[in-house]
Amino acid sequence: MVEEPTNNPYVRDPKLAFDPVDELSEDEAREQAEKLRAAIEYHDYRYYVRNDPVISDNAYDQLFDRLQTLESAFDLDTENSPTQRVGSEPLDELETVEHVAEMLSLQSSEDESAVRDWADRVREAVGDVSYSAEPKFDGFSVEIVYEDGEFDRAVTRGDGTRGEDVSRNVKTIGSVPLHLPEAPDLLAVRGEVYMPKSGFQALNERRVQEGKEPFANPRNAAAGTVRLLDSSKVADRPLDVYFYDVLDTSASLGSQHEAFDLLADLGFRLDELNELVDDVDAFVDYREKLLDRRADLEYDVDGVVAKVDSFEKREQLGQTARHPRWAFAYKFPARTGETTIRRITVQVGRTGKLTPVALLEPVDVKGVTISRATLHNESLARDLGVSEGATVRIERAGDVIPEVSEVVEEGEGGRFEMPDDCPVCGSDVLQEGKYHYCTNRSCPAQIRRSLQHFCSRAAMDIEGLGERVAEQLVSEGLVETVADLYELDRSELEALEGFGETSAANLLDEIEASKETDLASFVYALGIRHVGTERARVLADEFTLAELMTASEAELRAVDDVGPEVAESIVSYFETEANVETVERLLDAGVSPTRAERGDELAGLTLVFTGSLPDYTREEVTELLEAHGADVTSSVSSNTDYLVVGENPGERKQKRADEEGVDRLDPDEFCDRVLSRIE
Known part of the structure; x- marks a missing residue:
């Protein structure tokens, strides 16, 4: 157990009457910084590991700020100072390094008989054993290495032999010790980085409100975060970690429970649900108890793990090329529906x-x-x-x-x-x-989403301006309406994170090329409510841009597929002064929408889609095909020529296609047999 630092004024209810920095000598500043680091490390342990803080958040922040001030003023920065948890300058890429010890995967099954068969093999090889029963975390596995008690590096599992160095990112996690008093000369531990469910939900809520796709699950969120190149962004995400294995050490250990004792004494965060059980029956019972608690846990688990407790017997059992013979994961069934x-x-x-x-x-x-x-x-x-x-x-x-x-x-x-x-x-x-x-047309969410829509393939087709770049342009105040795109300055783009001379030039070239566009794409790009790609095509066939901007509801309703609600929306859009100003600015910038000639290369062809295509959205491919005479319908019938089957397809349409004898095309066949006819 981590002991409270003695003779340290910053540990219990500190009285924060600091002398002015310019009145301190270098030796006084160094001594104060050392005490502050020791106190902050102890408070991190109490907060992140023990969940039992002994000072207020405000007092902690004052200690932290004081340490940052001293380190800056007297050049006292150290690699493993608590101040390093806030992140640092972005990396260009993650370096690949070798593990201290192999990080193998585990044998696993949802079948109880498979678990018992494994236990029988263990007993036949080494006799009766006790097992360490542990939750199987559904997170992101890392190796963390300490040398002479100091954090040295953190490495992803990778292929089990080599992984990516994510040290700067892992340092931002408050429950990861950066300094281990009285530690072995060498200690390599395995931990599972995860995102607590409450933090995951808060992060996804923020992403949804920002118009971004939410993460599918906490594991994906944790894995994506750990591998970010900008550690300051990692520091803003709610990551945590549990430790569960000693991979290598200069200390003498004889069992898993001794390893846990060592890790606890050094201040590592362990799961309180770990148990030492006598036999496989007790392990099966452990699994059932944890399965009942699964929904109430603050972290995701997808099963439980049994590990032979004795290290001597583990050595006798050995390992295969892929997994140790002394451990087995008893998986939980997937939660469905x-x-x-x-x-x-x-x-x-x-x-x-x-x-x-x-x-x-x-x-x-x-x-x-x-x-x-x-x-x-x-x-x-x-x-x-x-x-x-x-x-x-x-x-x-x-x-x-x-x-x-x-x-x-x-x-x-x-x-x-x-x-x-x-x-x-x-x-x-x-x-x-x-x-x-x-009601605010300048709402950042509307601007961001409008910008993404305007630049999409079915609209102005500006490659390179996706979610991330749209977020940057709006948050930096460079774009307040889509017309601002055509007034961007190269130096402004080059100053954005992730941009350089080449990428800025490429984006400006894409924006310039988009000026030559067809009227249907332009009308769709404006984002008029109820006007999708098909209605935009119909409107472009019936009106010039000038005619559309001044059309009455009656004139619009005379067009097929334009009802009262759609007509009212179009008229309302062009009666709004800000919208008309945006269109005029686009035209003044050189955007030149023309009425496209429609082809008939695919006339008479009827297609249905299920699942997603790698290069097109459903709207984009529908517009493209219909522009060349094809008919895209939503359901399979005897008149359907092809069912195009993409990723994650539905079963109903495929079953119907089999019943009707309709040919299926995968995305490559679709390109070869259909799209090639219009290229």
Whole structure:
């Protein structure tokens, strides 16, 4: 157990009356910095490992700030100072290094008989044994090496022999010790970096509100975070770690429980659910108990692990090329269909529409991990009776879009209500029918999503301007409307993170090339409510841009597929002064939308899609095919020529295709047999 530093004034309820820095000698500053580091390391241990802090957050922040000030003023920075947890300058890439000891995978099964067969083989080889029964964390495995008691490096598992050096990122995790008093000369430990469920839900809520795709599950979030090149961004993410193995050490250890004792004494965070059991029966019981507690844990586990406790017997059992013979993982069944709503957040779209989104305990639905589901609008959410904490049944609408189909058990939270203020900019929210809208056209969420939409392949097709770049341009104040794109300065782009001379020049070239576009793509790019790619094509066939901007509702309703709601939306868009100004600025910048000639190379061909294509969204490929005469429908019939089967396809359409004798095409065959005819 980590002992409280003695004779240290900054440990218990510190009185923070620091002398001015310029009145300190170098020796006084060094001594004070050493005491501050020792106190902060102890407070980190009490907060992150013991969950039992002894000073207030405010007092801790003052200690930390004082240490940063001293290190800066007297050049006292050390590689493993607590101040290094805040992150540092981004790396160009992660270096690959060798492990101190191999990090092998485990034999595993969901079948109890497989576990018992393994235990029989162990008993036949080395006699009766005790097992260390431990949770099997569903996180991201790392090796952390300490030399002479100092943090030396952290390495991802990689191929088990070599991994990527993620030292700077792992240092930002508060529960990772940076200094080990009285430690062995060498200590290499294995830990599981994970994202607590509460932190995962908060992170996904923030991403949804920012218009970003949420992470599928905490494991993906942790793995993606650990491998970021910018450690300052890692420091802002809610990572934690549990330690569970000693890979190598100069200390003398005889068993797993002795290893745990050593790690606990040195201040490493261990799981309180670890148990020493006498036989395989007790291990099976342990698994059932943990399976019952699974949903209540603050971290994801996908099973339990049995490890022969005795290191001597482990050595006798040895290992295969892939896994040790002395350990086995008894997996939990995948959670399917039913799950829990952890949070309900509200996403703001490019038109300002507010959409409630349920952030879920990740669940497997037809082989896909689902962590969010749209609730569409307040009316539907209230009709379903959803609330935070509710147990719900999830289905994939059309085998693609996750939806809440039923509330199985109500939660403790109240029924959902749409907020009165925009969750992104705080502006008033206006209800129109079933839907709610942010009234601020300058809302950052709307600008960001509008920019992404404007640059998408089916719109202006500006390659290189995706989610990350759109976020940068908006947050840096370089783009407030899409017209600002055509006034970007190269030096402004080069100053952005991740940009250089070449990437800035490439993006500006893409923006310049987009000026020559067809009218349908331009109309779609404007983001007029209810105008998708097909309606934009119909409108471009009937009107010039000038005619469309001044068309009346009656003139618009005379066009096929344009009803009263769509006509009203179009007229309203062009009656808004800011929208007209944006269009005029785009034209003044040289954007020249022309009415495209339609081809008939695919006339008479009917296609249906299921699953996603690697290079096109569904809207983009539909627009492309229909522009050349093909008919794209939503359901398979005897008139269908091809069913195009992409990634994560639905079963219903494939079954129907088999019944109707419709040919299937994979994405490569689709390119060869269909798209090649229009290139």
